[in-house]
Amino acid sequence: xxxxxxxxxxxxxxxxxxxxMVAASQNVVRMAFSLVxxxxxxxxxxxxxxxxxxxxxxxxxxxxxxxxLLVFGVMLTATGPFTRIKSSPADxxxxxxxxxxxxFIVASTVTAVNWxxxxxxxxxxxxxxxxxxxxxxFNPTQQGNTTRPLGLSFxxxxxxxxxxxDLPKESSAETNTAPVVPGVSVVMPGVMxxxxxxxxxxxxxxxPFEIVSVHLLVVLVGAAYLARTxxxxxx
Amino acid sequence: xxxxxAANSLAEFFQALLALVxxxxxxxxxxxxxxxxxxALVVGWFGLPAGxxxxxxxxxxxxxxxxxxxxxxxxxFGWLQSLAxxxxxxxxxxxxxxxxxxxxxxxxxxxxxxxxxxxxLALPFSDGWTAVALDTGLFLTLAVLSLxxxxxxxxxxxxxxxxxxxxxxxxxxxxxxxxxxxxxxALCPIVTxxxxxxxxxxxxxxxxxxNWNILHPFNFFAFFVYFTCATASCKRAPFDLAEAESxxxxxxxxxxxxxxxxxxxLAEYASMFLVSGLATxxxxxxxDDGLGVLASIKTASPNxxxxxxxxxxGLLFFLVKASVLVCVQIWVRWTLPRLRIDQVMTTCLKYLIxxxxxxxxxxxxxxxxxxxxxxxxxxxxxxxGERLVQPKKAAGVSNAGATTESHLRIxxxxxxxxxx
Numbered sequence: 001x002x003x004x005x006x007x008x009x010x011x012x013x014x015x016x017x018x019x020x021m022v023a024a025s026q027n028v029v030r031m032a033f034s035l036v037x038x039x040x041x042x043x044x045x046x047x048x049x050x051x052x053x054x055x056x057x058x059x060x061x062x063x064x065x066x067x068x069l070l071v072f073g074v075m076l077t078a079t080g081p082f083t084r085i086k087s088s089p090a091d092x093x094x095x096x097x098x099x100x101x102x103x104f105i106v107a108s109t110v111t112a113v114n115w116x117x118x119x120x121x122x123x124x125x126x127x128x129x130x131x132x133x134x135x136x137x138f139n140p141t142q143q144g145n146t147t148r149p150l151g152l153s154f155x156x157x158x159x160x161x162x163x164x165x166d167l168p169k170e171s172s173a174e175t176n177t178a179p180v181v182p183g184v185s186v187v188m189p190g191v192m193x194x195x196x197x198x199x200x201x202x203x204x205x206x207x208p209f210e211i212v213s214v215h216l217l218v219v220l221v222g223a224a225y226l227a228r229t230x231x232x233x234x235x
Numbered sequence: 236x237x238x239x240x241a242a243n244s245l246a247e248f249f250q251a252l253l254a255l256v257x258x259x260x261x262x263x264x265x266x267x268x269x270x271x272x273x274x275a276l277v278v279g280w281f282g283l284p285a286g287x288x289x290x291x292x293x294x295x296x297x298x299x300x301x302x303x304x305x306x307x308x309x310x311x312f313g314w315l316q317s318l319a320x321x322x323x324x325x326x327x328x329x330x331x332x333x334x335x336x337x338x339x340x341x342x343x344x345x346x347x348x349x350x351x352x353x354x355x356l357a358l359p360f361s362d363g364w365t366a367v368a369l370d371t372g373l374f375l376t377l378a379v380l381s382l383x384x385x386x387x388x389x390x391x392x393x394x395x396x397x398x399x400x401x402x403x404x405x406x407x408x409x410x411x412x413x414x415x416x417x418x419x420x421a422l423c424p425i426v427t428x429x430x431x432x433x434x435x436x437x438x439x440x441x442x443x444x445x446n447w448n449i450l451h452p453f454n455f456f457a458f459f460v461y462f463t464c465a466t467a468s469c470k471r472a473p474f475d476l477a478e479a480e481s482x483x484x485x486x487x488x489x490x491x492x493x494x495x496x497x498x499x500x501l502a503e504y505a506s507m508f509l510v511s512g513l514a515t516x517x518x519x520x521x522x523d524d525g526l527g528v529l530a531s532i533k534t535a536s537p538n539x540x541x542x543x544x545x546x547x548x549g550l551l552f553f554l555v556k557a558s559v560l561v562c563v564q565i566w567v568r569w570t571l572p573r574l575r576i577d578q579v580m581t582t583c584l585k586y587l588i589x590x591x592x593x594x595x596x597x598x599x600x601x602x603x604x605x606x607x608x609x610x611x612x613x614x615x616x617x618x619x620g621e622r623l624v625q626p627k628k629a630a631g632v633s634n635a636g637a638t639t640e641s642h643l644r645i646x647x648x649x650x651x652x653x654x655x
Contacts, residue, residue, distance in 0.1 A: 029392060033339060036346075036385060056375040064381030068411060071388055 402486025437521025
């Protein structure tokens with residue numbers, strides 16, 4: 001167990017702990033600051049993965065920007081100091097049930113990804129996803145190659161996994177000779193070759209990501225609806 | 236002995252050192268020692284300037300007000316005053332008001348401290364002497380600096396006091412607005428250099444004062460706008476509305492005492508030094524001596540003890556430049572009256588943001604216009620492209636110094652650089 005793995009689990013735990021505290025707390029401002037914990041730990045996870053830019057953006061956009069706005073909103077709209085939100089036990093059970101179902105959907109889509117699916121390894125190599133990494137072994141902190149593996153994992157291309165398979169060692173970003181890949185004629189690394197037949201890309205992490213995005217949209221609509229009904233009731 | 240100075244990272248340095256002394260250790264242990272040393276250095280550098288500049292602030296403010304300031308603690312100049320202050324603050328009772336939200340009230344100082352401490356991670360003190368060498372150094376630093384405001388809001392809100400809440404709201408309005416021109420002006424030298432890596436930005440300015448970014452016509456004005464915004468982001472007078480002791484008792488600090496109060500103070504002085512250090516790296520040539528002596532020494536002997544010594548002297552130059560900027564902040568604080576909150580917002584939204592947008596656009600257009608008119612991208616000094624071609628030193632005794640300079644070395648070999 002390396003230090004990186006220990007740190008990864010520590011911050012993964014903190015991310016989840018913050019998220020649970022957001023749901024469990026009754027104090028609005030405390031919820032907002034539990035969110036700081038979650039979003040900050042997520043940024044640290046990105047940094048641990050070697051995606052410095054994504055990590056810094058996470059900090060700047062979510063923690064430094066969105067959360068400050070959120071706290072501002074909470075502070076200015078709260079009717080009294082230290083506003084509390086109390087929900088009935090029925091609400092808690094219902095939302096807990098929906099939450100578990102949602103977790104199940106996301107978890108099943110994440111685990112169901114077929115990494116070595118129909119699109120063969122040759123195509124993955126041909127996409128130039130990691131022409132450089134093939135030579136020197138996968139290095140997550142490799143410069144200029146940090147966010148690409150993350151993005152490719154959305155399309156079921158995992159640079160770190162593929163490299164553990166037996167691959168043709170010769171590839172060549174520098175010498176400009178075409179990589180020896182059976183069945184595909186590639187000239188330039190980084191350019192997708194015309195596939196022999198239209199092979200559908202497997203979804204990778206894109207499907208869970210989209211599910212979470214839609215979920216966020218639902219939450220936003222719900223929050224706006226709740227805020228509006230409350231205002232209508234008071235006026 | 237020379238193997239010590241030829242080490243590419245602190246871990247290699249410790250490995251060589253311990254082998255020399257007679258305790259050879261394995262690479263992971265040397266790595267752990269290097270990490271601990273880095274942390275100790277950064278944390279030490281977090282505390283040391285605070286003590287130093289609090290004393291400087293007392294002396295300078297006293298002289299500006301025609302007083303003597305501390306004269307007794309630790310000899311003639313009272314230079315142990317900060318230590319005495321620290322001891323006094325630690326002895327004070329740790330109070331939490333009855334109406335406060337206890338947990339968040341206790342947590343707030345730590346958020347502020349962690350934010351301003353973490354911002355030191357990517358700041359290079361000399362060539363390759365940085366805790367974490369990042370390609371996105373400036374971006375991460377600005378991101379981390381923007382977290383400080385959260386701690387202040389938290390402190391103000393959880394105190395359960397109106398003074399504190401007023402202070403926090405003023406502070407957040409001010410910080411959120413001043414971040415924009417500050418980031419825009421920090422981008423100007425980045426555009427000139429073409430990299431977000433702070434080490435490379437400073438390396439591109441080495442070789443003489445004529446290469447410094449401050450002599451670039453747009454960066455010259457950007458420096459002053461940046462410095463104004465940086466003063467505001469440190470909550471320093473004339474932008475100290477969050478504290479505003481003549482209006483709000485002590486603003487968001489009203490309910491704090493003892494150690495927690497001193498944490499806020501430490502963070503303030505640490506971030507003063509940080510923004511000054513950032514200004515030094517971005518505009519004032521970083522660790523460059525201004526005459527090109529250090530740069531030519533390092534070009535002549537890129538490795539070994541001489542280069543290490545040159546780096547150490549560079550560190551001194553960096554510290555002096557940054558400290559002078561901190562002293563300017565102190566000078567401004569004790570000279571200018573505090574602005575009203577509407578004046579603060581007007582200054583930012585109506586003046587500083589348009590000015591910084593103009594400067595940013597100007598910095599982008601300047602080399603293009605100059606290149607079409609005179610065929611050269613700068614008037615004073617060498618164009619950045621020509622500076623790149625000079626062979627740079629491989630790496631000093633540093634952490635990951637080798638990786639930070641890979642870009643420069645690739646370009647120096649001249650073949651692969653064009654592909655980027």
